[in-house]
Amino acid sequence: MNHNAAPTSSRNSAARLLRSGALLLTALVLGMIGTCSPRSSGVDEIRKTGLLRVATINSPTVYYIGPGGEAVGLEYDLVKALADRLGVRVQLDVAATPGEALEMVRSGRDHMAAASVLVTPERQRQLRFSKSLLQVVPQLVYRNGSDAPKNLGELRGTLRIPRQSALQEYLQQLKTQQYPQLRWETSDEDSGEELLFQVAEGKLDYTIVNSDLLAINLRYYPKLRAGIDIAAPQDIAWAFPDGGDDSLLREADRMLEELGGAELARIKDRYLGHIEQVDTYGAQTLATHAETRLPQYRTGFEKAAAKYGLDWRLLAAIAYQESHWDTSAVSPTGVRGIMQLTNSTAELMKLENREDPQQSIMGGARFFRLMLNQLPPSVTEPDRSWMALAAYNMGIGHLLDARDLARKRGGDANRWLDVRNALPLLSKEQWYSKTRHGYARSLQTITYVGNVRTYYDMLVWLTGDRSTPQPQEDADADTGSAAPAVSDKPVNPLNINSPVL
Structure with missing residues (x-):
C-alpha cells in the first residue's frame, strides 16, 4: 500500500477526496465485517440455527466411520452428547490435521474443534480450551531393527511430522535448548497414522505421535516401536474461539464436569480400555x-x-x-x-x-x-x-x-x-x-x-470387510431361551478402534 498522500490543487478538492476515501474505506470495512465475521459461538445462536458445527479429524481416537457405517469415536461421542444437551444436530467438518481444524475455528467457520488438540502455550494465546478430556504423551516412533535413540541428538535419518502440528513447538524448543543440530520435515499430506504406516513399511525413519494413537496402531503394525517421550503428559481438549460469547465453552465444561470421572471413564473404556491387552x-x-x-x-x-x-x-x-x-x-x-x-x-x-x-x-x-x-x-x-x-x-x-x-x-x-x-x-x-x-x-x-x-x-x-451376514428366520428358536434377542438384525457390537488408513 502506498501511504504517500496524492497532491491536490486546492483545499476543497482535498477535502472532497478525503471524504470520498473515508466513505469508501467505511464501505470496505463494513463489507469485510459482513462477509468475514466469525460465526457466533453462543449457545442461543446455535439453538436458533439448530446446528453445532464442529471441526474434527479422522482418527481412531477422535472420529471415524465404524464397520457398520455409523459415526463413532471417543471425541465424537462426547460432541454428540453436547449437541443432544443443546437440542441441536452436529455438522462435522473434517480437517486433515488438528492444526487445520483449529484454523477452521479461528476463521469462524466452525463453533469448536474436537480433533485430538494438544493444549500448548502458543495455542492458548489464540484460542480458548475446555477442561481436559484426557492426557497423552508425544512419543518418538521408530521401526523394529533400528537402533533405539536415547535422545533426539542420536537420530540418524529422517524425522517427519504432520504439518500444523503442535509437535513443532516442542521440537523447536528442544532444538533451541538442547539439540541445535535437530532437523525435521513436515508433511502437507500425511496424518499421524499415515506416517506410522510409512515407518512400519521402512519408508520413513522416525515420526512422533501421541501415545494413545500409537498404542492403538501398535496392534496393526507389530514392527513399530515406541521410543523416547518428547514431552511430559499433555492435555487433549476442545478448542473454542478467543473472545466474544463464551457460553458454548461454559456449557461444554459443565457437561464434562457433570459426566464426572465414572461416566467419562466408561466412554474412554469403550475406545481405549483394551488397547494394551495384546503385545x-x-x-x-x-x-x-x-x-x-x-x-x-x-x-x-x-x-x-x-x-x-x-x-x-x-x-x-x-x-x-x-x-x-x-x-x-x-x-x-x-x-x-x-x-x-x-x-x-x-x-x-x-x-x-x-x-x-x-x-x-x-x-x-x-x-x-x-x-x-x-x-x-x-x-x-x-x-x-x-x-x-x-x-x-x-x-x-x-x-x-x-x-x-x-x-x-x-x-x-x-x-x-x-x-x-x-x-x-x-x-x-x-x-x-x-x-x-x-x-x-x-x-x-x-x-x-x-x-x-x-x-x-x-x-x-x-x-477389510465391513459387511455383516443376515440372520436366517427363527435362528434362535432352538436356543432354549425365552429372553429377547438384542435385535432382529445382526449388529456390529464392538465398533471400536478400526483405524482409518
Missing part, C-alpha cells in the same frame, strides 16, 4: 495366522454368524482367543476344538463331535447367542456383547453375580466398565461367599474379554 508379538502372531489358518474356516464363521445374527469377525476373535484357530487344540481342563467347548456345553448345543471345526463353530455361535439372549434389554451395545463374552468365558451365573456386586457398590449394572471393576471381587472370599454362584476365576475373564475385543478390532482391519 507386539501377539499382534504379529495373529496377523500371520489370519493369512495361514483363518481362510479355511472363514466360511464356517460367516455361516454361523448369519444363522445367529452375529458378526463373523467376533466369532473368529473368540475362536482365536480359545484355540488360535487350531482344531486339534486341547486345554489342560479338557476343552477341545476350535471353539474350545466343554463336553457339557457341546451336549447342550447338541453337537455330535465338538472337535469337528464346523460343528464347533456353529455350537460356539449358538452358545454366544444364548449368552446374549439371557441379558436383560436394559443392557445395550456395546456393553451387551462384552458382558456376553464374560458369560461365555465364566458362565452366566457368575456374570449375574458381578452385575449384582456392581449395583451394590453404587455402579451401573448395565455398563461393562462397572461390571468389569466388580469382577475381581468374585475371587475374594469376603465377597464371593455372599453371592449365589460363589468363587470365579474372574481375573482371567477380564483378560479374556480384553483379548477378544482386541482380536476383533484387528480382524476388522485385516479383513
Whole structure:
C-alpha cells in the first residue's frame, strides 16, 4: 500500500477526496465485517440455527466411520452428547490435521474443534480450551531393527511430522535448548497414522505421535516401536474461539464436569480400555495366522454368524482367543476344538463331535447367542456383547453375580466398565461367599474379554470387510431361551478402534 498522500490543487478538492476515501474505506470495512465475521459461538445462536458445527479429524481416537457405517469415536461421542444437551444436530467438518481444524475455528467457520488438540502455550494465546478430556504423551516412533535413540541428538535419518502440528513447538524448543543440530520435515499430506504406516513399511525413519494413537496402531503394525517421550503428559481438549460469547465453552465444561470421572471413564473404556491387552508379538502372531489358518474356516464363521445374527469377525476373535484357530487344540481342563467347548456345553448345543471345526463353530455361535439372549434389554451395545463374552468365558451365573456386586457398590449394572471393576471381587472370599454362584476365576475373564475385543478390532482391519451376514428366520428358536434377542438384525457390537488408513 502506498501511504504517500496524492497532491491536490486546492483545499476543497482535498477535502472532497478525503471524504470520498473515508466513505469508501467505511464501505470496505463494513463489507469485510459482513462477509468475514466469525460465526457466533453462543449457545442461543446455535439453538436458533439448530446446528453445532464442529471441526474434527479422522482418527481412531477422535472420529471415524465404524464397520457398520455409523459415526463413532471417543471425541465424537462426547460432541454428540453436547449437541443432544443443546437440542441441536452436529455438522462435522473434517480437517486433515488438528492444526487445520483449529484454523477452521479461528476463521469462524466452525463453533469448536474436537480433533485430538494438544493444549500448548502458543495455542492458548489464540484460542480458548475446555477442561481436559484426557492426557497423552508425544512419543518418538521408530521401526523394529533400528537402533533405539536415547535422545533426539542420536537420530540418524529422517524425522517427519504432520504439518500444523503442535509437535513443532516442542521440537523447536528442544532444538533451541538442547539439540541445535535437530532437523525435521513436515508433511502437507500425511496424518499421524499415515506416517506410522510409512515407518512400519521402512519408508520413513522416525515420526512422533501421541501415545494413545500409537498404542492403538501398535496392534496393526507389530514392527513399530515406541521410543523416547518428547514431552511430559499433555492435555487433549476442545478448542473454542478467543473472545466474544463464551457460553458454548461454559456449557461444554459443565457437561464434562457433570459426566464426572465414572461416566467419562466408561466412554474412554469403550475406545481405549483394551488397547494394551495384546503385545507386539501377539499382534504379529495373529496377523500371520489370519493369512495361514483363518481362510479355511472363514466360511464356517460367516455361516454361523448369519444363522445367529452375529458378526463373523467376533466369532473368529473368540475362536482365536480359545484355540488360535487350531482344531486339534486341547486345554489342560479338557476343552477341545476350535471353539474350545466343554463336553457339557457341546451336549447342550447338541453337537455330535465338538472337535469337528464346523460343528464347533456353529455350537460356539449358538452358545454366544444364548449368552446374549439371557441379558436383560436394559443392557445395550456395546456393553451387551462384552458382558456376553464374560458369560461365555465364566458362565452366566457368575456374570449375574458381578452385575449384582456392581449395583451394590453404587455402579451401573448395565455398563461393562462397572461390571468389569466388580469382577475381581468374585475371587475374594469376603465377597464371593455372599453371592449365589460363589468363587470365579474372574481375573482371567477380564483378560479374556480384553483379548477378544482386541482380536476383533484387528480382524476388522485385516479383513477389510465391513459387511455383516443376515440372520436366517427363527435362528434362535432352538436356543432354549425365552429372553429377547438384542435385535432382529445382526449388529456390529464392538465398533471400536478400526483405524482409518
